[in-house]
Amino acid sequence: MNDPVRLPVIRLAWLAVALAVAASLAIAVVADPPALTNADRVRQLAEDFACPVCAGQSLAESDVPVARTIRATISILVDDGVGDDEVRSLLVSRFGTDIDYNPSGSGLTGVVWVLPVVIGGVAVGLLALAVRRWQGTRTDIRTRSVLVGTAGLAVLAGLALAGAAGSRRGDDALSGDIRASTRTLLVEASVVPPAEAIEIYDRVLELQPSNVEALAYRGWAAWRGGDPGSARTDLHDAVTLDPSYPDARVFRASRRLAEGDAAGASEDLTVLDGLDAPPIVGDLVVASRLRERVADELARSGEVVAALELLDSGLIVLEGSDPRRAAAPLLAHRGWLLATTGDRALAELSLLSLDEAIALAPTDPYALAYRAVTLHLLDRREAGSRDADAFTALIDQPPELLELLVSRGLLTSTGG
Amino acid sequence: MNTVRAAALGVAVTVAVMVAVLATGRSGPDRMTAHLVGQPAPPVAGTTIDGDRWDLDDQRGRWVVVNFFSTTCVPCVREHPELVAFADAHRAVDDVRVVSVAFDDRASAVEAFFRERGGDWPVLAATTGRIAVDWGVVAVPESYLVAPSGYVAAKVAGGVERADLESLLSRAGADR
Numbered sequence: 001m002n003d004p005v006r007l008p009v010i011r012l013a014w015l016a017v018a019l020a021v022a023a024s025l026a027i028a029v030v031a032d033p034p035a036l037t038n039a040d041r042v043r044q045l046a047e048d049f050a051c052p053v054c055a056g057q058s059l060a061e062s063d064v065p066v067a068r069t070i071r072a073t074i075s076i077l078v079d080d081g082v083g084d085d086e087v088r089s090l091l092v093s094r095f096g097t098d099i100d101y102n103p104s105g106s107g108l109t110g111v112v113w114v115l116p117v118v119i120g121g122v123a124v125g126l127l128a129l130a131v132r133r134w135q136g137t138r139t140d141i142r143t144r145s146v147l148v149g150t151a152g153l154a155v156l157a158g159l160a161l162a163g164a165a166g167s168r169r170g171d172d173a174l175s176g177d178i179r180a181s182t183r184t185l186l187v188e189a190s191v192v193p194p195a196e197a198i199e200i201y202d203r204v205l206e207l208q209p210s211n212v213e214a215l216a217y218r219g220w221a222a223w224r225g226g227d228p229g230s231a232r233t234d235l236h237d238a239v240t241l242d243p244s245y246p247d248a249r250v251f252r253a254s255r256r257l258a259e260g261d262a263a264g265a266s267e268d269l270t271v272l273d274g275l276d277a278p279p280i281v282g283d284l285v286v287a288s289r290l291r292e293r294v295a296d297e298l299a300r301s302g303e304v305v306a307a308l309e310l311l312d313s314g315l316i317v318l319e320g321s322d323p324r325r326a327a328a329p330l331l332a333h334r335g336w337l338l339a340t341t342g343d344r345a346l347a348e349l350s351l352l353s354l355d356e357a358i359a360l361a362p363t364d365p366y367a368l369a370y371r372a373v374t375l376h377l378l379d380r381r382e383a384g385s386r387d388a389d390a391f392t393a394l395i396d397q398p399p400e401l402l403e404l405l406v407s408r409g410l411l412t413s414t415g416g
Numbered sequence: 417m418n419t420v421r422a423a424a425l426g427v428a429v430t431v432a433v434m435v436a437v438l439a440t441g442r443s444g445p446d447r448m449t450a451h452l453v454g455q456p457a458p459p460v461a462g463t464t465i466d467g468d469r470w471d472l473d474d475q476r477g478r479w480v481v482v483n484f485f486s487t488t489c490v491p492c493v494r495e496h497p498e499l500v501a502f503a504d505a506h507r508a509v510d511d512v513r514v515v516s517v518a519f520d521d522r523a524s525a526v527e528a529f530f531r532e533r534g535g536d537w538p539v540l541a542a543t544t545g546r547i548a549v550d551w552g553v554v555a556v557p558e559s560y561l562v563a564p565s566g567y568v569a570a571k572v573a574g575g576v577e578r579a580d581l582e583s584l585l586s587r588a589g590a591d592r
Binding site for chain 2: 052053065066068069070072073076088091094095097122126209210212215237240241242
């Protein structure tokens with residue numbers, strides 16, 4: 001096993017490997033780094049500092065206002081010829097050493113650099129000592145306990161250091177919490193129950209008090225969770241902050257309608273019509289029939305003209321939309337409001353809208369049912385019955401329409 | 417055996433010291449927010465939204481409230497009437513001046529904000545990033561009370577109230 005000739009050769013080989021590693025490290029340290037452009041320097045500096053108010057994000061990664069402001073300031077300083085060390089000193093003097101990912105080796109922060117080396121060295125030494133002792137004489141149980149305890153302490157020390165270096169806040173995980181960008185949090189909040197979502201939006205608003213998306217959605221979550229007071233405040237604040245944020249308008253309109261404020265809901269929807277809202281917001285309004293329900297409430301309170309204006313406002317937005325059939329529900333409702341005024345001339349006029357709705361969407365249940373009833377009102381019973389029959393052939397038969405047709409004698413029972 | 421014990425004791429003492437330092441040290445935000453109080457006020461100079469030149473150095477001999485705000489920040493909107501009331505109350509005596517510094521905001525939005533909500537004190541809105549960094553602003557609203565000597569006397573984070581500002585002035589010994 002211990003060949004006296006091979007032993008020096010093996011030792012020499014190990015020595016050569018150690019020399020090669022040491023030489024490579026020395027060259028890497030001594031060699032001049034490649035020249036950096038100003039943009040490179042700004043990026044590097046931004047990566048070397050933590051965002052002061054974020055959890056586990058650097059200045060380069062964060063999009064909160066303070067990170068944007070500091071990045072812009074770094075850029076100006078670098079362009080003005082200020083050196084990296086000076087920029088680092090400024091940031092540390094203004095925002096504290098906590099934000100410095102590469103703290104200096106002097107003073108108390110030097111402990112961060114020295115301790116891992118000391119602890120690692122002691123741990124290795126103890127292990128070596130333990131191996132020698134186990135190889136030689138039997139080790140008593142107390143020695144083993146001390147060794148295990150020492151190793152445990154070393155691990156704990158390492159974890160504490162990792163926590164101090166990687167985490168910006170006292171309540172974060174030891175290794176830092178890189179999930180917590182506001183965008184990630186907002187996505188996360190959209191898939192959890194209201195109570196959990198509210199907690200997540202609270203965190204976003206701690207990071208970005210002016211995040212209108214978090215405010216609007218927290219208000220919506222509060223509404224869904226049965227807290228109308230908080231919902232009212234958040235949605236009001238969201239609309240005040242950014243009157244052109246479509247989601248906040250839709251949420252507030254829905255809340256206002258539910259609380260009996262149809263005029264307020266109508267105002268929000270009319271403003272929404274003037275915004276360049278993403279299609280998903282329009283789809284939400286259509287799917288929930290929010291505009292039609294608001295118009296119904298207005299008409300019920302005698303504000304028929306306001307109701308028609310609200311529907312017309314939606315129709316104007318849909319002009320030129322593709323497919324055009326998206327306008328059919330609003331046209332049908334427009335016709336229905338006219339038909340139910342009790343004025344025969346207006347009822348005749350309503351057929352224009354109802355006919356157009358059915359031309360655009362022949363299987364729209366609302367258009368068919370409303371025209372059936374309107375024709376019935378105008379004593380064109382045969383034509384009305386044809387629409388009622390067409391309605392009964394539909395797969396989608398909203399219950400309220402079935403009840404309407406039965407109540408007007410166009411269907412004999414809710415089963416058709 | 418003695419070597420092992422001594423080394424283990426050394427590691428244990430080191431860890432204990434480290435835990436004590438980490439556990440009892442002030443948290444980051446605290447340290448950040450308090451560092452300016454008692455120090456000379458950093459520069460605040462620039463062109464106001466009215467086009468005038470304004471410099472904190474020219475205000476020596478007066479108390480100054482330096483207010484960092486944003487038009488899209490709810491607490492800033494809420495504190496604004498308090499600042500207006502405070503400025504109105506001190507206008508006749510002219511013992512305290514207010515200056516607002518917009519943080520990460522558009523000048524046009526700042527102008528509209530003051531037009532709609534009142535407030536006739538100087539407002540800096542353009543290229544204010546460096547001022548905010550010099551003051552270590554992390555989350556608006558933040559307000560600082562600067563003494564006539566040019567030193568920072570107090571800081572209020574999260575929105576000011578007129579009564580609190582008056583109380584700070586009284587405690588700081590303002591002669592009104």
